[in-house]
Amino acid sequence: MKAFRRGLVVAFIALLAGAIVRLRGKGTVQPTSGGWRELEGPDFR
Amino acid sequence: MNVRPETQGPTVLLAGVGAVGARAARQLVDTDGIGRVVLAERRPDQRRTALDSLGERAVALDDPYGDWPDDIAIVVSALPASGDGRLARVAIERGVPFVSGTEDADTIDELLALQPIARASGVSVVIGCGLAPGLSDVLARHAASALEDVDEVHIARVGTSGPASVATMKRALRERPREWRDGSWHEGRRRPTRELVWFPEPVGGRDCDAVASGIALLQRQFPDAQRLTIRYGEGEDSPGWRRAGDAAAWGAARVEVWGRRGRARDSIVYGVVERTAVATGTMLAVVAGSMLGALDLGRPAGPGVFAASEFLEPVPLLTELSRRGVKAATFEGVGGESPATSPRG
Incomplete structure (x- = not known):
């Protein structure tokens, strides 16, 4: 019974942590690939 | 005021020599075509440190709102946001252009509200001279x-x-x-x-x-x-x-x-x-240099309140910033x- 209760506590904590991570990760993170290049040339593009 | 030898070119009043002001002062002193830089700073230690690092072209003043030398051609404000509105009004009253690097929304609104008196006085007030806005x-x-x-x-x-x-x-x-x-x-x-x-x-x-x-x-x-x-x-x-x-x-x-x-x-x-x-101080100095004719970065601002990006040309401005x-x-x-x-x- 004690092990069962411990299991429940662990599962609850895991769910809570998952929810926090999920909430924090809700921003619009777009898939990106590429890099930054310094502006140059006469038009500075 | 601590008076040092005159140099060629217009005189800038720089209010505040904190983190931004110290960088702006350095950039102004290093700009050909600008004469003296008058550092208006109430904190004696900051004033002394800035003065000692800038050489002959800088002089000091302890109150930005008090008496100014007669030859001030432009006021550059690197004051905390709360000081900008008051200093802008003093500059307009004295018929001197004003440049601010403020990033505070209320202060920007306060400066935008000076539009009628700036126009009536024929004075340019330029805001948006920081990193963002700017x-x-x-x-x-x-x-x-x-x-x-x-x-x-x-x-x-x-x-x-x-x-x-x-x-x-x-x-x-x-x-x-x-x-x-x-x-x-x-x-x-x-x-x-x-x-x-x-x-x-x-x-x-x-x-x-x-x-x-x-x-x-x-x-x-x-x-x-x-x-x-x-x-x-x-x-x-x-x-x-x-x-x-x-x-x-x-x-x-x-x-x-x-x-x-x-x-x-x-x-x-x-x-x-x-x-x-550094970005804000450099923007302030470059905008002031352009308004004084020391740098050719676009058409001059007319009377009224403007953002720097409204009248300066992006390519020459970005080129000058890159050079710095x-x-x-x-x-x-x-x-x-x-x-x-x-x-x-």
Whole structure:
């Protein structure tokens, strides 16, 4: 019974942590690939 | 006042020599065509340190609101936001152009409200001379010039330039955000506006929240855009603002402009990374140099209140900033979709 209760506590904590991570990760993170290049040339593009 | 030998060129009154003011002073002194730089600073230690580091072309004054030398040609304010409105009024009364690097929304509104008296007095008041608002708006205009129509501009910024800047940024993040959407203003809720924004390295990805600061200036320049947003985030790995206000910490701005190019909808992303105080101080000095005719960066501002990006030409301005070490970059690659069309819109 004690092990069962411990299991429940662990599962609850895991769910809570998952929810926090999920909430924090809700921003619009777009898939990106590429890099930054310094502006140059006469038009500075 | 501590008087030192006269030099050729107009005299600048620089109010405040904190983190930003000290950088602006250095840039002004290093600009050919500018004569003396009068440092108006109430804190004796700061005044002395700045004076000693700048050499013969700098002189000191202890009260920016008191008596000025007769030959002041322009006032450059690097004061905390609360001092800008009062100093701008003094400058207008004395018929002297005024340049401010303020990033505080209320102070920007206060300065914009000086439009009637600035026009009536024939004096130019120039705001938006910092990192954002300021350089970010210049980059937005530069991007817009490569598009046929602009429908969205999204600006993000991290980094602060001293204790006053930290206070301003914290206040901006506490207050309700504001954005321009489909021809009207929308005030958002606080927390759900958080978004991960990618700045050039070494800053990288930072969580940023929508704010109201600078949005009024941006809207003046893009009145027909469907959506305008400005976001602020914490600076150099400073959760809880541990390093906030550290003038040596990196600041950055990212500008994303969406519009039509040919028949396609396209975006241009520009960014800049620099110490926030250095970027702001350099912008202030370059704008002042242009207004004094020492630098040729575009048409002169007429009487009234303007953002620097409204009258200076982006390419000469970016070239001059680059020459002084403040370099902008463009993102090349796949940048995802516009925030307006994403699920969180």
